[in-house]
Amino acid sequence: MSFEDELSKGQFCIPECLACKKIIWPPSEFCDSCNGKTSLKKEEFEGKIIEFSKQNENYFCLVEFCGSIRLMAKMESSPEKNQIVKISKCGMDKGSYFFHVI
């Protein structure tokens, strides 16, 4: 299963190199360091809010996972910088990823 296959099912995974264990982001089949193949880690990952702003009633946050992965996610309640969050919902819509955190 690819990252996008898992994401389409609502499962957020983190790609990791099978050889050197480097976390690869954006998701890729190959490691950008040793060129080895990657596999997907499936856990309930915790992320940290790096920065956020708000559009209408929704907050959008830059969230960091595993110290190296950063992504933009929607949040309904008021965030704080350095707040620890989890992905509550994710998926794909018309080819684009979406992530919600709580």
Add this chain to the structure above:
Amino acid sequence: MSEVGIIAYGTSPFTKEEHKIESMLHKSTNDLFQKNPDINKNEIDAVLVSTNNNSKYLSPVLSEMAGIQPKIAHSIESLCNSGTNSIVSAFSYISSGLADMVLVTGAERYDSPGQILEWDNSRGEFKHPIFWASIFSKSYKQEYGISDEQLAIVSVKNHKQAQENPNALSKKTYTVEDVMNSKKLTDDLRLLNCSRPCTGSASILLASKEVAEKYTDMPIWITGIGQKTTSAGFTKNTSLTSMESTVIAGQSALKMSNHNISEIDVAEVHDAFSVCEPMVLESLGFTNQGEGINMSQKLHEENNFMINPRGGLIGSGHPLGATGISQTIEIVQQLQKTAGSRQTNNPKTGLIHNMSAAATSSTVLVLEK
């Protein structure tokens, strides 16, 4: 390495009008040849087209429309810094000896597909540039204690300066209150904090020293080039308050030109959003960190056009593929002292800063008489 000079230029007005991309490319190219009727098109070795438009084979198309049969003809796309990337490619063709004269034309339509980088899925559903600009603005304001009113001054200054640029999209001046009361896009960004996509084109002709001196008494030399790409995705930016690619590209360009930043007399910098101008000024070394906004404010109060004399992207409009070329034309005009009411005080050395996708890639050029 042989010297490379800019010997001619042409431009179209920047508008919201509906035109075919081929027609836009031809407009500024034709303007260049009308202004410089002595140029022998048979001497043009390469035609480079800078655009994010999806139409195909645009360089051969432009060549045919303009009556040129170049040896080298191709397009260059790198989102918002396609223009200066094309100039760097032209420089390389000439300095390597593969070409003696290169036409670079950039054009874009108001509905350019280059405005959104679909690949960058790490932005989730927040792919529009207003979201990275909001994150930059929030971080920058918090880090340095800057207010929204202070950031609004960049927009006020650049719209004001654009009124002296007959090709600019902006036809109106604004107050800080106007910016603060303009449409709220996010908690950290108002409509008048943003540059606007538009339709426009710009062309320049570069030549080797031997050819340049045959055609003009006032060639402007490209003496410094710096480029750096740190990533493609916004979320890979390690800092949200400075621009790493700009720092590196600026240092490279200044080193190549044997200048330091205090010797730059006039500059066009990539103010895609108001927060970008102070961040760029700091990243290039014009000011210390957190003091870029003071520089913009002081220049505005003194009516000094040193930074973004044509109105920057906020005042001029932002036709992506044409922007870097239009910025370069402005610095050429400044150095040739033909900038009319925008003319700064006797500049000898100028700088262009052009970047892409939340500063993941930057190009800096240094120009001299």
